[in-house]
Amino acid sequence: MIDEKQTTIKDIADALKISPSTVSRALRNHADISDDTKKKILAKAEELDYQPNIVAKSLRNSQTFTLGIVLPSVVHHFFSTIVSGIEDVASKQKYRLVIAQSNEFFEKEVDSVEAFIGNRVDGLFISIASQTKSYKHLVKAQKSKIPIVFFDRETDEIQASKVIVDDYEGAFHATEHLITQGCKNIIHLAGPDGLHISENRSRGYLEALTKHNIQKNTIIVSDNFDKGYETIKGLLAKGEVIDGIFAVNDDTAIGAMRACKQAGKIIPTDIAIIGFGDNPVAQIVEPPLSTISQSGFEMGQAVASLFLEQIKHQKDTKNKDNVIPYQFQTKIITTKLVIRDSSNRNI
Amino acid sequence: MIDEKQTTIKDIADALKISPSTVSRALRNHADISDDTKKKILAKAEELDYQPNIVAKSLRNSQTFTLGIVLPSVVHHFFSTIVSGIEDVASKQKYRLVIAQSNEFFEKEVDSVEAFIGNRVDGLFISIASQTKSYKHLVKAQKSKIPIVFFDRETDEIQASKVIVDDYEGAFHATEHLITQGCKNIIHLAGPDGLHISENRSRGYLEALTKHNIQKNTIIVSDNFDKGYETIKGLLAKGEVIDGIFAVNDDTAIGAMRACKQAGKIIPTDIAIIGFGDNPVAQIVEPPLSTISQSGFEMGQAVASLFLEQIKHQKDTKNKDNVIPYQFQTKIITTKLVIRDSSNRNI
DNA sequence: CTGAAAGCGCTAACAC
DNA sequence: GTGTTAGCGCTTTCAG
Numbered sequence: 001m002i003d004e005k006q007t008t009i010k011d012i013a014d015a016l017k018i019s020p021s022t023v024s025r026a027l028r029n030h031a032d033i034s035d036d037t038k039k040k041i042l043a044k045a046e047e048l049d050y051q052p053n054i055v056a057k058s059l060r061n062s063q064t065f066t067l068g069i070v071l072p073s074v075v076h077h078f079f080s081t082i083v084s085g086i087e088d089v090a091s092k093q094k095y096r097l098v099i100a101q102s103n104e105f106f107e108k109e110v111d112s113v114e115a116f117i118g119n120r121v122d123g124l125f126i127s128i129a130s131q132t133k134s135y136k137h138l139v140k141a142q143k144s145k146i147p148i149v150f151f152d153r154e155t156d157e158i159q160a161s162k163v164i165v166d167d168y169e170g171a172f173h174a175t176e177h178l179i180t181q182g183c184k185n186i187i188h189l190a191g192p193d194g195l196h197i198s199e200n201r202s203r204g205y206l207e208a209l210t211k212h213n214i215q216k217n218t219i220i221v222s223d224n225f226d227k228g229y230e231t232i233k234g235l236l237a238k239g240e241v242i243d244g245i246f247a248v249n250d251d252t253a254i255g256a257m258r259a260c261k262q263a264g265k266i267i268p269t270d271i272a273i274i275g276f277g278d279n280p281v282a283q284i285v286e287p288p289l290s291t292i293s294q295s296g297f298e299m300g301q302a303v304a305s306l307f308l309e310q311i312k313h314q315k316d317t318k319n320k321d322n323v324i325p326y327q328f329q330t331k332i333i334t335t336k337l338v339i340r341d342s343s344n345r346n347i
Numbered sequence: 348m349i350d351e352k353q354t355t356i357k358d359i360a361d362a363l364k365i366s367p368s369t370v371s372r373a374l375r376n377h378a379d380i381s382d383d384t385k386k387k388i389l390a391k392a393e394e395l396d397y398q399p400n401i402v403a404k405s406l407r408n409s410q411t412f413t414l415g416i417v418l419p420s421v422v423h424h425f426f427s428t429i430v431s432g433i434e435d436v437a438s439k440q441k442y443r444l445v446i447a448q449s450n451e452f453f454e455k456e457v458d459s460v461e462a463f464i465g466n467r468v469d470g471l472f473i474s475i476a477s478q479t480k481s482y483k484h485l486v487k488a489q490k491s492k493i494p495i496v497f498f499d500r501e502t503d504e505i506q507a508s509k510v511i512v513d514d515y516e517g518a519f520h521a522t523e524h525l526i527t528q529g530c531k532n533i534i535h536l537a538g539p540d541g542l543h544i545s546e547n548r549s550r551g552y553l554e555a556l557t558k559h560n561i562q563k564n565t566i567i568v569s570d571n572f573d574k575g576y577e578t579i580k581g582l583l584a585k586g587e588v589i590d591g592i593f594a595v596n597d598d599t600a601i602g603a604m605r606a607c608k609q610a611g612k613i614i615p616t617d618i619a620i621i622g623f624g625d626n627p628v629a630q631i632v633e634p635p636l637s638t639i640s641q642s643g644f645e646m647g648q649a650v651a652s653l654f655l656e657q658i659k660h661q662k663d664t665k666n667k668d669n670v671i672p673y674q675f676q677t678k679i680i681t682t683k684l685v686i687r688d689s690s691n692r693n694i
Numbered sequence: 695c696t697g698a699a700a701g702c703g704c705t706a707a708c709a710c
Numbered sequence: 711g712t713g714t715t716a717g718c719g720c721t722t723t724c725a726g
Contacts, residue, residue, distance in 0.1 A: 009721095020697090022696055024722090032696085051465050055411065056702090059704090061721075096445075254631055356705095366714075407717080
């Protein structure tokens with residue numbers, strides 16, 4: 001069997017005894033091509049199973065229509081809904097998405113970013129790994145003129161647009177809700193140090209306590225199911241007095257919930273629990289978990305929109321004198337308190 | 348600000364007053380380059396922040412080192428673990444992954460496949476959408492000489508390697524397990540018609556009943572949390588006698604579980620329930636859900652390995668006479684019965 | 695309305 | 711060891 005190559009524009013041109021440029025124009029619906037030849041070209045393209053070579057096109061146009069997304073992990077519901085949100089607006093502009101997971105490893109994040117630079121993505125959307133402390137890889141991307149948009153987990157060290165959740169406010173409301181339910185000994189199971197989102201949620205927790213004149217606070221870093229379970233199990237075994245738990249995410253809250261139940265505590269009567277994120281499992285567990293909902297979809301849409309806006313600004317100001325540099329935006333996604341049985345004492 | 352372009356090989360060559368080919372060779376560690384010039388080139392590349400243009404390289408080499416993955420949805424734990432498995436072996440060979448979600452829509456699947464063809468991916472891994480009945484898009488990919496590997500959801504209409512779960516066996520064991528627990532009225536909440544995996548699981552269910560001389564069988568298509576909930580709720584409301592439920596996946600089983608509990612049924616005493624897939628939520632719900640575990644990671648590894656094998660065969664037989672065509676493989680991933688409280692009557 | 699020619703950045707013969 | 715040249719497939723001036 002002959003190793004037939006992919007059909008190219010030149011093949012179509014040869015078959016029709018016309019020039020490649022005419023074919024190229026016809027294929028992209030360019031004006032100035034007679035309907036007659038256009039029809040012929042389209043027919044021949046169909047006949048020969050022509051599939052435009054995006055790689056060649058990208059090289060020629062120095063635009064790949066590819067967006068690179070770097071995030072800690074796609075298995076997390078919040079992140080995958082963000083991706084859906086990005087896709088929702090980006091795909092309408094014919095952009096395609098390439099996703100790279102850092103799994104919270106700095107090295108993987110750097111590799112992914114560098115690969116994206118090499119592949120000349122048109123934009124880079126990133127939620128930084130908890131390990132990340134250096135930002136040289138992002139500086140490189142900026143040197144390569146790739147617009148960056150941060151989402152959820154960001155840094156001040158890089159000038160770029162960002163979309164963040166109002167973590168402080170969400171945490172404040174979550175904690176205040178527990179207080180209104182009568183809780184006085186509220187534990188906060190926190191996210192890793194150094195991440196803005198962890199810090200903001202912890203701050204919201206502390207300030208809600210302060211507002212309500214509660215002196216006692218306990219913050220323990222603990223951000224997954226197992227850690228939530230172990231931490232609360234340990235505390236309860238030590239005889240610690242706990243009547244409320246605010247966890248940095250739902251998985252952790254559910255781990256804590258299990259520890260409470262195993263220790264014979266009634267939820268929410270003995271201990272009221274609230275998570276963060278409104279993961280679908282929150283509705284499935286028993287009792288259903290109260291939580292702070294944050295729209296990942298909306299966040300994704302905002303990310304893509306900010307990118308599009310920046311691109312547009314670049315185009316508009318291209319080849320112009322006294323260019324006003326693009327003003328980076330920060331968009332804040334608001335949260336919503338979702339009260340379910342795990343914290344509802346009907347007070 | 349001057350719109351500086353990305354550094355190219357030519358820039359390095361010019362700066363060093365040598366030829367681009369020498370630079371190219373040095374950068375790729377090609378032999379036949381003196382250590383001295385090599386060192387100079389590497390230093391200059393570093394200095395100028397050189398990032399190789401993968402797009403140009405791909406065009407030139409007609410190899411993109413990109414793998415296209417089409418799957419129904421990444422939010423499903425099973426699929427995201429498959430992606431991790433693929434990444435595990437593919438990344439060691441320097442391949443990068445592009446993921447497209449079909450969301451079970453035929454149109455989106457076709458679009459994604461065509462985009463992958465246009466982007467000249469080196470391989471296409473696909474788990475077909477439940478809607479998919481036509482396979483022209485995959486024929487196109489084959490015409491473009493892109494090796495295809497199916498995983499989980501496949502078709503016989505396309506000649507290609509595939510990796511599947513032993514769904515029949517898993518379903519058989521799940522059903523037989525319910526029978527050994529004393530169940531006689533077992534409902535099967537099934538997947539959509541026309542999907543091999545649904546059919547095989549239903550077949551396993553039926554044959555287990557037959558083996559144990561149980562005449563009554565009930566198969567209802569119902570494959571997500573809400574449908575599982577509604578179906579069982581409806582059946583119970585009608586007074587249907589049910590003492591066992593085998594669901595096509597864990598979400599559905601959990602929906603069914605909720606309906607049972609709401610109807611006052613004790614699990615597993617009144618109704619024993621088993622799911623399929625061993626989704627992490629299976630451990631979180633109460634009672635913990637029995638299920639059939641299938642290793643997505645292993646499946647992903649197998650997918651990538653079969654691709655690599657096929658590529659190797661192509662290289663080995665290139666430019667040779669009387670070529671033996673590659674023999675497509677089918678790899679079967681075995682399942683494991685995981686007994687938890689939702690079905691364990693301690694019999 | 696169509697064609698010729700150049701070039702995006704890289705690599706691989708083929709020279710020397 | 712290194713340079714010259716051509717070309718991957720496409721688009722885009724510039725001519726006509």
